Amino acid sequence: MNHRILAGACTLLCVPSLWAGHLMTEDFSAVSNPSNIVGLLPLGEWHMGGATEWQAEGWSGEPAGGSVVIVNGSNLVSALQLGWRADNVEVRHVLPATWNIRRDYVFSGVWEKVGDSAGNHLGFHAYLSEFAPTGFVQHVKHLHVNPGNPAVGATSAFSLSVSALELIDAHVSASNHIGVVFVRSEDADLENENKLPNAYAVKNDMFAVDNLVLAESDATSPGLAGVIMQPVYLSSSGNNAHSGLSPSSPWKTVAALEGRVFGPGAHILFKRGETFPGACTLAGSGTAHEPIVVAAYGTGEKPLLNGVWNQKEIFLLADNEGIEFRDLKFTNFNTNNTAIKQRYGINLVPPEGAGDLRHLRFIGLDFFAIQGANGSVDPDNDHESRCIVGNTATNDDAAVPSRWNDILVEGCTFADIDGRAVQFIDTCLDITDVKIRGYTNYFPTVGLVFQHNYGTNCYRNLLQIRGTKDALIQYNTMDTTVHGSAFWPFGTDGTLVQFNIFKHLRNSSADGYVCHFDYNCIGTVMQYNYGYDVEGGLIELLVNSENAGAFQEGAIARYNIGVDVGWRNTPNGAGIFITGSVDGAQVYNNTVITLNRPVYKAISYNNWGGAWPINCKIRNNLFHAAGSASGYNQANKMSVSGNTVERNLYSGNIAPCSADIFPITGDPKFVNPAGVDAPDFKVKFGSSAISNGFVVSGNGGRDFFGYPVAPAGRPTIGFHEYLSDPVIDSDGDAMFDLWESSYGLNPGSAADATGDPDGDLLKNLAEFALGGNPANGADLGHLSASGLVAV
Numbered sequence: 001m002n003h004r005i006l007a008g009a010c011t012l013l014c015v016p017s018l019w020a021g022h023l024m025t026e027d028f029s030a031v032s033n034p035s036n037i038v039g040l041l042p043l044g045e046w047h048m049g050g051a052t053e054w055q056a057e058g059w060s061g062e063p064a065g066g067s068v069v070i071v072n073g074s075n076l077v078s079a080l081q082l083g084w085r086a087d088n089v090e091v092r093h094v095l096p097a098t099w100n101i102r103r104d105y106v107f108s109g110v111w112e113k114v115g116d117s118a119g120n121h122l123g124f125h126a127y128l129s130e131f132a133p134t135g136f137v138q139h140v141k142h143l144h145v146n147p148g149n150p151a152v153g154a155t156s157a158f159s160l161s162v163s164a165l166e167l168i169d170a171h172v173s174a175s176n177h178i179g180v181v182f183v184r185s186e187d188a189d190l191e192n193e194n195k196l197p198n199a200y201a202v203k204n205d206m207f208a209v210d211n212l213v214l215a216e217s218d219a220t221s222p223g224l225a226g227v228i229m230q231p232v233y234l235s236s237s238g239n240n241a242h243s244g245l246s247p248s249s250p251w252k253t254v255a256a257l258e259g260r261v262f263g264p265g266a267h268i269l270f271k272r273g274e275t276f277p278g279a280c281t282l283a284g285s286g287t288a289h290e291p292i293v294v295a296a297y298g299t300g301e302k303p304l305l306n307g308v309w310n311q312k313e314i315f316l317l318a319d320n321e322g323i324e325f326r327d328l329k330f331t332n333f334n335t336n337n338t339a340i341k342q343r344y345g346i347n348l349v350p351p352e353g354a355g356d357l358r359h360l361r362f363i364g365l366d367f368f369a370i371q372g373a374n375g376s377v378d379p380d381n382d383h384e385s386r387c388i389v390g391n392t393a394t395n396d397d398a399a400v401p402s403r404w405n406d407i408l409v410e411g412c413t414f415a416d417i418d419g420r421a422v423q424f425i426d427t428c429l430d431i432t433d434v435k436i437r438g439y440t441n442y443f444p445t446v447g448l449v450f451q452h453n454y455g456t457n458c459y460r461n462l463l464q465i466r467g468t469k470d471a472l473i474q475y476n477t478m479d480t481t482v483h484g485s486a487f488w489p490f491g492t493d494g495t496l497v498q499f500n501i502f503k504h505l506r507n508s509s510a511d512g513y514v515c516h517f518d519y520n521c522i523g524t525v526m527q528y529n530y531g532y533d534v535e536g537g538l539i540e541l542l543v544n545s546e547n548a549g550a551f552q553e554g555a556i557a558r559y560n561i562g563v564d565v566g567w568r569n570t571p572n573g574a575g576i577f578i579t580g581s582v583d584g585a586q587v588y589n590n591t592v593i594t595l596n597r598p599v600y601k602a603i604s605y606n607n608w609g610g611a612w613p614i615n616c617k618i619r620n621n622l623f624h625a626a627g628s629a630s631g632y633n634q635a636n637k638m639s640v641s642g643n644t645v646e647r648n649l650y651s652g653n654i655a656p657c658s659a660d661i662f663p664i665t666g667d668p669k670f671v672n673p674a675g676v677d678a679p680d681f682k683v684k685f686g687s688s689a690i691s692n693g694f695v696v697s698g699n700g701g702r703d704f705f706g707y708p709v710a711p712a713g714r715p716t717i718g719f720h721e722y723l724s725d726p727v728i729d730s731d732g733d734a735m736f737d738l739w740e741s742s743y744g745l746n747p748g749s750a751a752d753a754t755g756d757p758d759g760d761l762l763k764n765l766a767e768f769a770l771g772g773n774p775a776n777g778a779d780l781g782h783l784s785a786s787g788l789v790a791v
Contacts, residue, residue, distance in 0.1 A: 076155070099174055102220045111209050112207065114153075117206075122146060124183065130172050140162060168285055228266050258280040264290035313347035320348075325362050341381060355402060364410075401443040407449070413453070420462075461488065488517075500529045502529065513540040515539045530563075530704075533565070534562060552585070561592075579605070585613070602623045604633035619696065625652040628653065645661065682722070704720060707720075
């Protein structure tokens with residue numbers, strides 16, 4: 001939503017004495033000098049901002065002369081002085097009261113000029129602000145009091161009002177506290193780095209404020225009269241002339257929503273089992289605690305929302321937040337209108353200066369047949385339709401940047417999509433702007449979670465993101481692409497991709513990978529993912545080095561498995577493919593299996609744009625080729641420029657990589673070498689993979705199956721840690737390997753199941769079943785505990 005610091009006019013139209021809800025009255029007669037507060041903010045006290053940078057500017061943090069003090073002016077008996085040794089020190093007062101987003105507020109007081117300067121007559125700022133229990137959230141609205149250059153002793157009044165509509169627009173949370181903040185106007189001269197701390201002096205005029213009143217209206221804001229904040233209903237048997245306020249008087253079409261403004265608490269409910277053609281721009285915002293919910297009512301199938309020929313999307317969202325879409329079906333299929341090549345389900349297009357757009361939820365939605373003009377009608381069809389799409393558009397130089405904050409896409413299905421299922425692009429002050437363009441005001445999209453979703457037959461991808469920080473993509477399934485990987489990030493920071501199933505991915509010329517690390521990313525981790533029948537390969541790390549400054553840093557690919565992956569006979573098709581100036585990638589404990597597809601390359605290095613990978617480590621990976629021979633591309637580049645290939649296991653029709661400084665060969669002893677599922681490729685007792693890996697620091701602590709991986713001691717090579725698997729039974733004797741090993745039995749021989757080494761008349765298999773000790777005749781397990789004895 002729009003979190004601009006809204007400039008408030010100095011107005012006396014709202015008279016606090018006429019308002020019933022006085023939340024604060026302060027004449028400072030009982031207030032001592034504000035103190036510097038660090039940590040949790042106390043309620044009901046006046047205090048200063050505790051950031052240490054202010055002390056670095058020359059303020060000691062003590063309420064000495066020229067700092068923040070309570071003063072006696074010539075006209076104000078006791079007042080809060082606004083004038084400091086350093087700029088930007090805030091004086092805060094956080095009230096025990098929380099916001100009521102259905103009321104209006106007015107904050108008023110009087111000021112006196114108590115000190116004069118030779119220039120820079122800039123006044124002061126008064127803010128109404130929002131505070132969470134852990135600290136500052138945002139300035140909701142502010143007033144710049146700039147009276148010019150009155151004489152010392154001059155007094156006047158100020159008044160700042162904020163309406164319920166502005167609270168909604170700023171996405172104020174009803175659970176957060178109201179705060180009053182004063183800031184003295186800035187003086188650029190004080191930022192001269194050549195000055196010593198003791199040379200700082202107050203150069204602005206000094207003011208004092210007193211007789212402060214913060215009042216809340218005693219009734220719901222009249223400005224909300226046109227805002228819908230209750231449930232409305234739609235049914236194909238309804239009428240748009242109805243009130244829409246009950247199932248007995250529903251609206252009929254999506255067009256009924258156009259031109260109406262919705263607010264916190266609104267529910268837009270479509271009747272189950274019915275179809276609703278149409279499109280609209282959804283106006284208004286909710287909050288995290290009172291979102292606008294677009295959902296279903298009644299019983300039966302999810303309601304179907306069907307796009308129309310002359311609109312690109314079904315729902316268009318602009319400056320919206322606090323929105324939840326739940327339990328709906330969408331289709332938007334029109335292949336004849338060449339003026340609209342792409343079709344969308346939900347389209348998010350924030351305006352410039354939107355600020356934080358918070359709390360967006362897309363839960364339990366089903367999208368199918370989202371397609372625009374096809375190739376038979378338009379040869380330039382670009383296959384770029386979307387189910388859910390958002391694009392901030394670049395506004396790096398806006399006074400207020402834009403981003404999304406807290407997005408959840410969960411439990412949705414996407415079928416037959418002529419493009420990408422979901423895409424979020426935030427190009428406003430992303431990591432690319434920071435690392436390439438030198439911006440310092442980093443403002444990425446945060447809180448994006450994409451989980452438990454299923455896609456099938458998406459032409460390009462299940463998900464693509466840009467400009468995010470710490471996005472989480474997990475527990476998703478993608479079955480079949482025509483031209484792309486299931487997921488890829490670009491220009492992201494700290495993306496985590498895990499526990500996904502990606503299969504039948506196609507692209508004959510590029511990409512089409514299980515773990516696709518696109519460039520201009522830092523700190524991407526892809527782990528515990530399963531891929532099957534994927535044309536490109538298991539792991540792809542990219543940098544287009546033709547682009548000046550392009551980067552790929554700190555990537556980690558670990559404990560993933562690919563079965564029949566990497567069967568494209570090109571340099572960019574391989575089990576593991578790294579190209580361009582990829583820096584510091586760690587690729588370890590992955591398993592690449594070839595059964596029914598030829599794999600031409602196990603590992604491939606390349607030089608997209610002329611630059612080669614540097615400082616990349618490929619360790620502990622297991623390569624098994626059951627069919628045609630597999631080889632390598634540019635192995636000579638894998639052991640130079642800080643690159644290392646070490647302790648990988650090569651099995652079947654594949655020779656060790658010449659760059660591998662300690663190759664491992666031998667039989668991995670898979671549980672089911674003819675299978676295709678992840679458990680089939682666990683390794684058994686006697687495997688050449690066991691205890692032969694390189695010790696990797698910060699290894700994630702677990703394998704693909706969740707079994708622990710110790711921080712020390714040589715791990716098992718590949719995606720399965722045999723040494724901590726509590727249920728593996730290598731010899732099929734119904735006794736787990738770890739149990740057998742702990743008592744000196746042989747996990748590779750089924751014959752010991754019938755042995756009785758401790759002579760207690762219980763065979764080893766019975767001891768295992770009863771939890772006994774086969775080496776101690778007195779320990780019969782559950783029989784001992786029950787007092788029974790073996791016979």
